Amino acid sequence: MTNKIDFLEHELDVNALIQGILTVSSIDPSLGSLSIKANYSTLRTVFLSNLLSLLKPKRLKKIYPFQNPTDFVKNINMVDTLTFGTPKYNEDIFSSDNIALILTNTEKMEKGLATFLRNKIKNNSNKFFIALDESESNEVPRENLSEYLIFSINLDGTRHKDLKKVSINRKKISEAKEKLAAVQVNKKILDYLIASAEMFSISNMHIIFTTLKVAKSLCAYKGKKSVTREDINLAISLSMIHKAKQIPEFQQEEKVATPEQEQSRDDNESKANETELNSEDKKMLIDALKISLPSSLIETLLSKNSQSISYGEAAGSGERNNNFSVGRPIPSVNRKYSSDKRIDLMGTLTKSIPWQKIRSSSITKNRKIIIYPQDIMIKRFEKQSERLLIFLVDASGSNAIGRLNEAKGAIEILLSDAYAKRDNVALISFSGLKADPLLLPTKSLVTAKKKLSALPGGGATPLANGLLEAFKLANSARSRSIKPIIILLSDGRGNMSLDGVGDRVKAIEDTTFVASLIKRNAINNIFIDTSRRKTPIANELARELNGHYFQLPMANSSSISKAVQRSI
Amino acid sequence: MNKYFPFSAIVGQEQMKLALILTAIDPSIGGVLVFGDRGTGKSTIVRSLAGLLPKQNFVIDCSFNCQNSFNLCDQCKKKKSLEFEERSTPVIDLPLGSTEDRVVGALNLEIALTEGRKVFEPGLLAKANSGFLYIDEVNLLEDHIVDLLLDVAASGENLVERDGISIRHSSKFVLIGSGNPEEGELRPQLLDRFGFSVNVGSPSEISQRIEVIKRRDEFERDPQAFLRKWRRKDLTVQKKIIHAKNALDNIELDDSILSKCAEICIAVGSDGLRGELTLLRALRALCAFNETTKPTLEDIREIAVYTLSHRLRRDPLDDTSSEVRVKRKVNELIDDK
Numbered sequence: 083m084t085n086k087i088d089f090l091e092h093e094l095d096v097n098a099l100i101q102g103i104l105t106v107s108s109i110d111p112s113l114g115s116l117s118i119k120a121n122y123s124t125l126r127t128v129f130l131s132n133l134l135s136l137l138k139p140k141r142l143k144k145i146y147p148f149q150n151p152t153d154f155v156k157n158i159n160m161v162d163t164l165t166f167g168t169p170k171y172n173e174d175i176f177s178s179d180n181i182a183l184i185l186t187n188t189e190k191m192e193k194g195l196a197t198f199l200r201n202k203i204k205n206n207s208n209k210f211f212i213a214l215d216e217s218e219s220n221e222v223p224r225e226n227l228s229e230y231l232i233f234s235i236n237l238d239g240t241r242h243k244d245l246k247k248v249s250i251n252r253k254k255i256s257e258a259k260e261k262l263a264a265v266q267v268n269k270k271i272l273d274y275l276i277a278s279a280e281m282f283s284i285s286n287m288h289i290i291f292t293t294l295k296v297a298k299s300l301c302a303y304k305g306k307k308s309v310t311r312e313d314i315n316l317a318i319s320l321s322m323i324h325k326a327k328q329i330p331e332f333q334q335e336e337k338v339a340t341p342e343q344e345q346s347r348d349d350n351e352s353k354a355n356e357t358e359l360n361s362e363d364k365k366m367l368i369d370a371l372k373i374s375l376p377s378s379l380i381e382t383l384l385s386k387n388s389q390s391i392s393y394g395e396a397a398g399s400g401e402r403n404n405n406f407s408v409g410r411p412i413p414s415v416n417r418k419y420s421s422d423k424r425i426d427l428m429g430t431l432t433k434s435i436p437w438q439k440i441r442s443s444s445i446t447k448n449r450k451i452i453i454y455p456q457d458i459m460i461k462r463f464e465k466q467s468e469r470l471l472i473f474l475v476d477a478s479g480s481n482a483i484g485r486l487n488e489a490k491g492a493i494e495i496l497l498s499d500a501y502a503k504r505d506n507v508a509l510i511s512f513s514g515l516k517a518d519p520l521l522l523p524t525k526s527l528v529t530a531k532k533k534l535s536a537l538p539g540g541g542a543t544p545l546a547n548g549l550l551e552a553f554k555l556a557n558s559a560r561s562r563s564i565k566p567i568i569i570l571l572s573d574g575r576g577n578m579s580l581d582g583v584g585d586r587v588k589a590i591e592d593t594t595f596v597a598s599l600i601k602r603n604a605i606n607n608i609f610i611d612t613s614r615r616k617t618p619i620a621n622e623l624a625r626e627l628n629g630h631y632f633q634l635p636m637a638n639s640s641s642i643s644k645a646v647q648r649s650i
Numbered sequence: 651m652n653k654y655f656p657f658s659a660i661v662g663q664e665q666m667k668l669a670l671i672l673t674a675i676d677p678s679i680g681g682v683l684v685f686g687d688r689g690t691g692k693s694t695i696v697r698s699l700a701g702l703l704p705k706q707n708f709v710i711d712c713s714f715n716c717q718n719s720f721n722l723c724d725q726c727k728k729k730k731s732l733e734f735e736e737r738s739t740p741v742i743d744l745p746l747g748s749t750e751d752r753v754v755g756a757l758n759l760e761i762a763l764t765e766g767r768k769v770f771e772p773g774l775l776a777k778a779n780s781g782f783l784y785i786d787e788v789n790l791l792e793d794h795i796v797d798l799l800l801d802v803a804a805s806g807e808n809l810v811e812r813d814g815i816s817i818r819h820s821s822k823f824v825l826i827g828s829g830n831p832e833e834g835e836l837r838p839q840l841l842d843r844f845g846f847s848v849n850v851g852s853p854s855e856i857s858q859r860i861e862v863i864k865r866r867d868e869f870e871r872d873p874q875a876f877l878r879k880w881r882r883k884d885l886t887v888q889k890k891i892i893h894a895k896n897a898l899d900n901i902e903l904d905d906s907i908l909s910k911c912a913e914i915c916i917a918v919g920s921d922g923l924r925g926e927l928t929l930l931r932a933l934r935a936l937c938a939f940n941e942t943t944k945p946t947l948e949d950i951r952e953i954a955v956y957t958l959s960h961r962l963r964r965d966p967l968d969d970t971s972s973e974v975r976v977k978r979k980v981n982e983l984i985d986d987k
Contacts, residue, residue, distance in 0.1 A: 150747060150749070152748075193747070193790045194745065197745065226688070226833075229688055269860065272864065273856070275863070276859045280856075285687060285690075285852040286687065286689025287690065287859070288689040289689060291862075295870075424749065425759075427757060427762070427814075428813060428814060524833075526833070
């Protein structure tokens, strides 16, 4: 091979990264979990098959986002049991070693499954988890799960020609395995690790500990006895930095500090000398990271940092109205059985009884009841689908003077309504050049209120952008079977086009375009007009949106909340 | 020997540890709710309970954890003689996404299909009887499972009427819930069932953090040796729990303490009387654990916040921490005299 990659020397691009990850997780098998962020593409397929050919798992198993955790533990297999007349079981896949588990569409995964898998990943041994994350940039991955996936690779912007054949040094790995137990960590190194974690605002002790384990494996791989700072630095780039809540060097201006950050800052101040790295160390760490990390990664981290969005629970997850697993029971139906469904036993028996005589002649007599797979009745459950209220708030100069506070008041009323109905809420504001997703879907209304009251006003009115952002969010909610409702609070006078140019005519065109997009997709919306008197522009927009329309002075709390109820 | 991290080796998190110990002493306190970020050791502490809790006597071969002869399940009632064995107190997980069948129990399909007999397959509520039931991410639990739990927790009994089965068995358990408050809130009815509510965070001191990582590392390197090293400390706590259980009846609660508790509950405006009851039970358990005979005002100060902070009637949009409010009120009232 001509250009051989060695992750210890090479910049951590995709190839070196995957080599490093596989090396480390082969040395310490408890470290086998990786999140791959990419949309479905041939590139991802090629990448995945390369990865698997290096990993050489004995078995491969896919886990889909709507499966039930009970499918993965030892459980009676209904179809086989009925066919053979003796109990047959699903196997417990987590009891087999050397298996690679591919978790598909983790961004849509059911909460229950995510928690179940998280616990398996936390106590991992000898299994390799590959989580495929197809979330859009405005969606939040399941933090619940992603915080516990040790490694992460982002394939955005990677091209086919960038992928190179990598190999791992199996001889060195097996040598390292033997040395791993003897690797020492001294207190200074621990100090350094913890201070670094502090710098990235990582407080999850589990992340810190796995990073230490990565460093130990690296140390064993190099054949050394004691973990060094270089090992820690490399371990941080491999397993910690993508979970960072803040990147220290780039913190020029934080828009809205999240309460946790404020809290930790307060804590920091009191113990400043104790916890913080001295500036020299800090610089060294940053430099080390800069050398090892490709610039694109830093950019993505940077953009994540500047958004400063709250990581709430991404609303709901694949709730279907009628389903076969959870909710209020409704009459069962005759369907094909699969492991995510549950059998209505009484119904099945009732259905098979008329056939017993006919069947008994053809099959052995020692069976008491003869049930064929086509008799099986499946239990059904009904679940109220969740709703997502997307508040789209105009924080521009034209709206801000006087009216913004009234708008905020109206939203608060709707929020307390949302609490009673246990709705999800999201908050998007627009002003200046772009729309800002202030709060991604969450049920935590306190956070929503905090974000809202901290919202400043001023600047131009990129109404089209705001609507587009809300539309995207509504669509992604829909793909999870959550009913979205857009609530727009604005005077309707957009003066920024979609591409960020201050052109009033183009702005109106764009706004009309996005509004028609919303209408065509039949997304429920409420337009609360905040202008002082009815304007033709607002009228036009209301017609284009085809939703409910109110003028704020006329709209009192009860009429708004009634409108929200009606539009369900 | 279990392979869970030992209770005594956990650094910090004293509030949560104390809350768990007190509920172990007096299960009628009604459970612990733990809110905190990911990676603060919530589940580690709960898992470690298994090694800490004292052993109890259970009927051999009883899947409902029957303990004594006056509250037996239907199967045990039919037995001619009861044999007991010592087993550790069960700590049962209730995973999110559990089906109703798994929680309350259902017809045993294997036996039904192969032998044609109707046999009840006990669910998690049976397994958790006389023990602890742990729900991780309790704030994300499905509403219909919450309803089931509320019902059983209130009556101490699980009544199953399904698939042609009718069965009733006792199900008394200490509910432990943990979650991340950012991800959603808990229904007030369920909130009220918890005796204590504590908030946990990552240790803020660097020395503590280092100790956490160090001990974890030591544990993973050689679990057996680590467990042996901490076994004695765990046993000391266990002995204290057993001792305190026996001492519970000897604790005096005089009228001045009672009226102080009532005063505090009125002042903070907690709903119903469960606040007072829990506070009194917690005080009694705390005294028993500290080997004193009478609660003091300082005891109230230590414990009132955890028993009351989640019981306030509050505005869902009000973000001032109720913990702070309760603390202020309690301090005011206690320093009054």
